[in-house]
Amino acid sequence: MRRVVVTGMGIWSCLGQDLQTVTESLKQGRSGIVFDPKRIEYGLQSGLVANVPKPDLKPLLARKFRVSMSEDSEYAYMAAKQAFTQAGITDENLQQTEVGVIFGNDGNEHQIEYYKIMETEHDSLMLGPNALFRAETSSVTMNLNSIFRLKGINLTIGSACASGSHAIGYAKLLIAQGLQDVILVGGACGMGIWGAVAADGLGALSVRNDDPTRASRPFDTNRDGMIYSGGAAALVLEEYEHAKARGATILAELCGYGFSSNGIEDISMPSADAEYIAMKRALADAGLQPSDIDYVNAHATSTVAGDIEEAKALTRLFVQSPSSNLHSPMISSTKSMTGHENWMAGASEAIYSILMMQNNFVAPNINLEHKIDEAKDLNIVSETVYTPINAVLSNSSGMGGTNSALVFRKME
Amino acid sequence: MTKQEIIEKTNAFLVDEYEKDPALLKPEARFREDLDLNSLDYMDLMVTVKREFDIMPAPAEMNLVVTLGDFYDFIEKKLNEPAKTNE
Numbered sequence: 001m002r003r004v005v006v007t008g009m010g011i012w013s014c015l016g017q018d019l020q021t022v023t024e025s026l027k028q029g030r031s032g033i034v035f036d037p038k039r040i041e042y043g044l045q046s047g048l049v050a051n052v053p054k055p056d057l058k059p060l061l062a063r064k065f066r067v068s069m070s071e072d073s074e075y076a077y078m079a080a081k082q083a084f085t086q087a088g089i090t091d092e093n094l095q096q097t098e099v100g101v102i103f104g105n106d107g108n109e110h111q112i113e114y115y116k117i118m119e120t121e122h123d124s125l126m127l128g129p130n131a132l133f134r135a136e137t138s139s140v141t142m143n144l145n146s147i148f149r150l151k152g153i154n155l156t157i158g159s160a161c162a163s164g165s166h167a168i169g170y171a172k173l174l175i176a177q178g179l180q181d182v183i184l185v186g187g188a189c190g191m192g193i194w195g196a197v198a199a200d201g202l203g204a205l206s207v208r209n210d211d212p213t214r215a216s217r218p219f220d221t222n223r224d225g226m227i228y229s230g231g232a233a234a235l236v237l238e239e240y241e242h243a244k245a246r247g248a249t250i251l252a253e254l255c256g257y258g259f260s261s262n263g264i265e266d267i268s269m270p271s272a273d274a275e276y277i278a279m280k281r282a283l284a285d286a287g288l289q290p291s292d293i294d295y296v297n298a299h300a301t302s303t304v305a306g307d308i309e310e311a312k313a314l315t316r317l318f319v320q321s322p323s324s325n326l327h328s329p330m331i332s333s334t335k336s337m338t339g340h341e342n343w344m345a346g347a348s349e350a351i352y353s354i355l356m357m358q359n360n361f362v363a364p365n366i367n368l369e370h371k372i373d374e375a376k377d378l379n380i381v382s383e384t385v386y387t388p389i390n391a392v393l394s395n396s397s398g399m400g401g402t403n404s405a406l407v408f409r410k411m412e
Numbered sequence: 413m414t415k416q417e418i419i420e421k422t423n424a425f426l427v428d429e430y431e432k433d434p435a436l437l438k439p440e441a442r443f444r445e446d447l448d449l450n451s452l453d454y455m456d457l458m459v460t461v462k463r464e465f466d467i468m469p470a471p472a473e474m475n476l477v478v479t480l481g482d483f484y485d486f487i488e489k490k491l492n493e494p495a496k497t498n499e
Contacts, residue, residue, distance in 0.1 A: 063430060
């Protein structure tokens, strides 16, 4: 099997809109969560949301590109542009090399706009010719494809909040098998109010409205739900020899991908057993033991059920299994700072993990005051730790019972 | 609305919204070749015309527009059409 490496990264998140700022935010344990009273006025229980700025694309892209872009495509473009730049891939390279794109996405809210227009105008022509391109679940990949004029695989992976992670894993398989040499991967999620209403209706969002920066508290006994968040994250995945031949800087090796589904009837319940299997598979794919992992970026979203199941799975794999040396790696959920970035989370958390590995620190799981019993044997880091990190595992799970785990390690 | 007002209003949205160079906005400028407007832009222009002039061209009518001058004439003609009734 061919080896897969990361040669570029880009991000547009509530922790920053460039890698340097995001690294500093992670080190400082800075929360990106704010209170938006409009959400309460509109009828949501949670007025909490990540503070993600809208990019100004006018100086960067011609109108013909901008008019077909969904909100999440705009974030994705900014992240992708950074990732290609860091990878040293120019527009000329993109035309000479077959580059693919696979992004995690599970829908946007543009259809709601169209509903409103149709209810008043009763004329589909009033939607304009670009409505279709903004509303499709594959809006991000179709837009990136045409902006960068890509010629390789073009695919959107929809698997709820594990979408970004599965997108990276699936791209790894294609590169490892020799079907592609370079794939732009990532995840993107819009920030509009309509994206949050259903999760709010489910009671999944935190209502700690008077304390935004302390509302996301994964693994803490006083957690009460997730915070709606989004933006975009992009990585350039490349076959190792291909990257070496063109003299690219290798940021990390993507050495493991594992997946599983819960196999239970309850559509909203997580499963420790299934999460354990996904992590175990990712380690097997990487050829690593649990004791080789220095840091785990937990999926933990600050929901009551989710954090318990993941804590059980982490304990079983890293503390209770004989090959773990009965010792927990350092663990944190960066969602304590970012909120839940949904379709983007698997990709952004891969980037957060690689940034920690590059800069030898572990970002804190902020707001952890009273650890849940199920996590008592886990080394959940509540303050920034500066230490060499050589291998990381990043977990993702989604509604409907889908799990994904990615393992990255430093390249010697 | 006078022809001059139609021209000014049309040129304003072509510059502001469609980001066309004002120097290119001459009556003889061809939509496709000179102004780089594609078939999707034609559809978009129909919505803009509806918003700006409260007239809705049919797609087939818009396809007859070749130059900017045609476009001004077309809008003027539509504005001067008698209102349709159910009789």
